[in-house]
Amino acid sequence: MARILLIDDDETVRYALKQVLERAGHQVEEASDGLIGIEKFGVHQPDLVITDIIMPNQEGIETIIKLRRLAPEVLIIAMSGGGRTGNRDFLAMAEKLGAAKVMAKPFRPKELVEAVAALLPQAAA
């Protein structure tokens, strides 16, 4: 079991992913943008942050940078549904900024569970 902070502005996405992760035995905290995510990261100290890139208030890249500043060892999975300039570029950037894994939306539940398991082997249920 791991504690996971899920940051996404889309409530349905949060709901779906929370279902997937919880079913996989993880504890999920939600945040609807980067600012809230940083705030909740400080409160909950999660094992893993899964963050969207394009979000209101504070988008994912900035969030990743700030998280890495707060906790350099933090494990981050960045995900994106793409955008005007293309998800590949954001995700590549995220990877460069220290995201342990990047994933393009949409993905299969299994892919996410496997990715989490790969990053947190000790937490695997």
Place this chain on the structure above:
Amino acid sequence: MGVGTVIGTSPAIEAAAQDMLDAIDIPAALLDSARRVVRVNAAANAFAGDDSTPGLRLVEGQVWPDLCRASDAVGTGASELEELVTGIGERRTVSGAVEYAAQRRGRFKAFRLTARALAGDGGWVLVIQIDRTRLGVAERRLLEAEQRLADISELSSDWIWGTDEELRFVELSAPRDAFWRRVQPSLIGRSCAEILGGCTSPDIVEAGAAAIASRRPIRDCVTVIEVEGKPHRIRFRGKPLFDSNGSFRGYFGLAADITNTYEAESRLQAIAELSSDWYWQTDAEHRFTYMSKANPGVTRLRSSDILGRRRIDTIDRARTDPEALARHADDLANHRPFRDFVYGSSNLGRIRYLKVSGNPRFDREGRFQGHVGTASDVTAMIEAQERRESAERRLKAAVEQMPSGVAIWDPDDRMMICNEEYWKNSGISGPAPIGRTFEDLARSFRSVGHAKVDDVSFESKVQARLKLHRDPGSAIELPLANGRVLQVKERRFDDGTTVSVTTDITELKVRERAIAQQRTLLQTTLDHITDGILAIDEGWRIVAVNDTFAELLGVPDELARVGTHLASVIEWLAQRGDYGSDRPNVSAGKIVDAIAARPRWYDERPVPSGRVISWRVREMQNGGRIIAVADVSEQRQAEQRREQLRTTMGQAQKLEAISRLAGGLAHDLNNMLLPIMTLTEMAMDELPAGSPARDDLERVIGAAEHARGLVQRLLTFSRIGTQSGEPAAIDLSVADAMELVRATAGPDLSVRLVLRAPKIVVRLGATEIQQVVMNLGLNAAQAIGDRPGTLTIETALIEEDDDRLRGNTDLDSARRYARLSVIDDGPGIPPEVLPRIFDPFFTTKPVGQGTGLGLAVVHGLVSQVGGAIEIICDGGARFDVLLPIVESIAGQQNERNPNGADSSDR
């Protein structure tokens, strides 16, 4: 020496002797026995004192022989003198005369010396000198006449003959001529009447016998005398001699051997008769006295009808040239010869023309004896001549009417006919020189200043002109010094006559020069115009064209020249395929018709050189047309570029908007798809296997997957304009992509891969290359559909001189390019589709089967790295993707796995 010594007597006697001598009133002298003058009388002394010629003076001391032989002694025979001298010597009494004469102070003096021996022993001789000067003059004349006769006789070959009263020949002088020396002796003593009496001849007027009988002069009485067996024709002429009493003393005259002359005359007459038709003679009154027989076949009057008549009375004046007749009458009256007098005569009942020539005859005294001559019947000739003259008159009239100058030259090159215009053209004043030679005329050009050249050049010019005149060729132009220009055409006929025709072409030349200048001006203008210019007349023939015309169109020079029909040029262009290669002939006709149909016409066509040539045809006022062709390639290219740019910009804007839209859409869709897929899967997990709801949810998942693919493509498309991946080796990337194409292609599709650009790195990244190959390959596969077909994918380097590098404005001709071609043998691309083929969301596929983004994506990817796509449709479809080559890192790129460099999108 004293007289006393001579006589030896007393002085009284001597004085008496002197007185006796002095009593003689003519010069006298006394000679002694030694025949020396011992005493002269007073008269002799007086004569001596007259300063006479020394030889004529009786002077003391003179010796008799000397006296006798005094100078200038004439008339005394030597024998007579000798007798006198000798007689005195023998002391006989002699009386003789010594006559002598001398010129004294220019006056003739004649003397007679008479000597008489005196009786007695003294041997004295008395000599008296008688002045015979007056008598001597008469005698001397006679002597001179005689001498002249002798001289004549000596000089003349004629025989000087004479008769006595009985008409017997006597010897007058010794003939000089050998013939007459032989003949004379046989005639002397014979009767003149006997010899001349019987002689008759057709050409003598009066028989000799009659003349002699009546003691009239003998005129040209010819008789034949045989000499040494040979007959000789002797002509006698003679006059009767009468003494002071009127008594007949005989004939005196000349005889000549005219045998040779006669024969010559006979021959002459024969010749005369041969050269003419007959031979005639008239007397001093011009009456016919003789007429020979006419040559056979010639009609003439009978002798009996004409003899005694005058020719002038037989002339038909109406048929005779009055001038010639007047001349003839004048010749007759003045006893002159006449030649070729032609007259008409009606005496035979029909008109005859006769031509006569005659010479006057004169007797020895110069008296006119009439004419002798020849006559010919020239009727046929005159009639022919009249016909000819009539023809010539008509010819002359015709020539005179001709607008050009005409002259006709006879075979001797003498001018026969010349009209006014010809003479006017020559510029020489005065009347036309009919009868003068062409050479004269040619030379007279100098005198009128037509030729201002030195002698040598002038002579060579004259010779050249004569040569041309004698052997005329084509027309020549003769510039005259007065500025006029003559065109001369000459023709020589078989009969030797030459016809010269001159035309004053000065005005023509002036106009020609003006036209030539205009033409030069026009041509110069044309040659310096950048447009090709061609002018045609109303008959569609080229009248002017410049070099640019042929150059621009690539038409052969020999076709684009003056005189060619425009249709030939257009036909040539049509044959070349300028108006469509399928039906060249029909097109050429159509083009000409189209041009003819309206006053203005415009057309633009590409020519094989790749240039675009415009035709601007404009009708001229006179019905011809001016055609200006111009190279409008630059304009068209510029326009095309502008158009392309507009299209490209439109495309870019469209892409921009769409990618913006697509990007946002994709993001949202992806976000929506995530819960759909995730929750559906989770819901499925809740359901037992085999549950119908689970199947439904499977379909939801499938649809979501499909949606994801669509969104993925949308995203790729929206990424256009962002940086492409690392340059990749084209052959390796294409080979990788091929596998995907093969995997998706239908079973009947055969896929060929031809890689000819090894180690070539292009600007496009490996992923993009694969996307290009995938999109084009799938597009091709879909075009082929279920039919069996072949898909060929090939790569190659584009040679630097490839036309596409020049023709395609998207490309930088300084760069090298590789080509990636995707070729199918499907149905091809309909022309109406081509312009929109790269438009986003444009698709020909049924709804749901295509997004319309594939080719738009390819176009975007290729464009953003500076490449280009060319589509060729002949049979199937062929997409040539031209990609710029990356030169510098070509080597390193080879070492890397082109796929390994970028995997993030997988």
